[in-house]
Amino acid sequence: MRGSEQGGEHTGLAGACPCPSPAQVGGGGDGRGGGGSAVVLLVHPSCVAAMTGKSLLLKVILLGDGGVGKSSLMNRYVTNKFDSQAFHTIGVEFLNRDLEVDGRFVTLQIWDTAGQERFKSLRTPFYRGADCCLLTFSVDDRQSFENLGNWQKEFVYYADVKDPGHFPFVVLGNKIDKLERQVTTEEAQAWCLENGNYPYLETSAKDDTNVAVAFEEAVRQVLAVEEQLEHCMLGNTIDLHSSSKSGSSCC
Ligand SMILES: Nc1nc2c(ncn2[C@@H]2O[C@H](COP(=O)(O)OP(=O)(O)OP(=O)(O)O)[C@@H](O)[C@H]2O)c(=O)[nH]1
Numbered sequence: 001m002r003g004s005e006q007g008g009e010h011t012g013l014a015g016a017c018p019c020p021s022p023a024q025v026g027g028g029g030d031g032r033g034g035g036g037s038a039v040v041l042l043v044h045p046s047c048v049a050a051m052t053g054k055s056l057l058l059k060v061i062l063l064g065d066g067g068v069g070k071s072s073l074m075n076r077y078v079t080n081k082f083d084s085q086a087f088h089t090i091g092v093e094f095l096n097r098d099l100e101v102d103g104r105f106v107t108l109q110i111w112d113t114a115g116q117e118r119f120k121s122l123r124t125p126f127y128r129g130a131d132c133c134l135l136t137f138s139v140d141d142r143q144s145f146e147n148l149g150n151w152q153k154e155f156v157y158y159a160d161v162k163d164p165g166h167f168p169f170v171v172l173g174n175k176i177d178k179l180e181r182q183v184t185t186e187e188a189q190a191w192c193l194e195n196g197n198y199p200y201l202e203t204s205a206k207d208d209t210n211v212a213v214a215f216e217e218a219v220r221q222v223l224a225v226e227e228q229l230e231h232c233m234l235g236n237t238i239d240l241h242s243s244s245k246s247g248s249s250c251c
């Protein structure tokens with residue numbers, strides 16, 4: 001595994017949420033075990049990062065068949081370079097880049113994985129803790145598009161995603177600079193709609209088309225899910241005398 005890392009605070013939507021759940025929060029409502037119901041404020045790490053001015057570290061992972069351009073997308077975004085003779089990745093590599101999205105400072109840790117089947121056992125241990133998964137195919141390679149569902153399943157399984165319906169996936173159709181396409185924009189959009197209403201972006205690592213937009217969209221998706229979680233948690237009220245929770249449970 002190769003990588004370049006900066007500091008930051010890590011959350012992981014794929015793993016267990018680090019916030020204490022209402023059931024884990026003990027003690028009485030008046031602080032002496034007295035009773036009544038208590039409103040428990042659970043602050044998510046992204047809120048802490050926002051309040052302290054610390055950059056939030058988000059882990060995004062690029063998955064897709066070998067040769068679709070995952071490494072090229074990461075390298076274009078982080079180093080603004082493109083190699084027309086890139087080697088296949090073996091295992092995983094990661095690079096960090098700081099960015100600001102909608103007023104939030106984020107350190108994006110981009111994990112680039114080996115798409116070739118023979119490297120499966122080298123890549124899957126790194127799925128855990130990912131905040132977003134970029135499912136990537138090449139618009140000039142139909143098979144890579146048809147394999148998107150397998151990549152999605154592999155990620156959900158090895159990352160141990162508890163709630164796949166709410167996990168932020170983003171789909172990228174790369175190499176749109178190529179004249180001969182095997183997958184249309186409409187087909188790709190239809191797949192995204194049917195499989196979880198994922199955002200779909202067409203990119204070219206070669207021409208630097210939509211590359212920054214794609215990674216920014218990944219951040220937006222993560223922040224949107226976290227905001228939803230925070231909203232739900234902050235709305236929860238616990239009756240400490242009752243075995244059941246009162247308040248809304250929208251997550
Ligand atoms: N025309 C064109 N070629 C691209 C683009 N992105 C990547 N390539 C080329 O496609 C080939 C494969 O790119 P990689 O970035 O190595 O693909 P990968 O998905 O990382 O492949 P693995 O590491 O094997 O999983 C290289 O020759 C790249 O130069 C693109 O947007 N347009």
Ligand SMILES: [Mg+2]
Pocket residue numbers: 070071072087088089112113114115
């Ligand atoms: Mg690669």
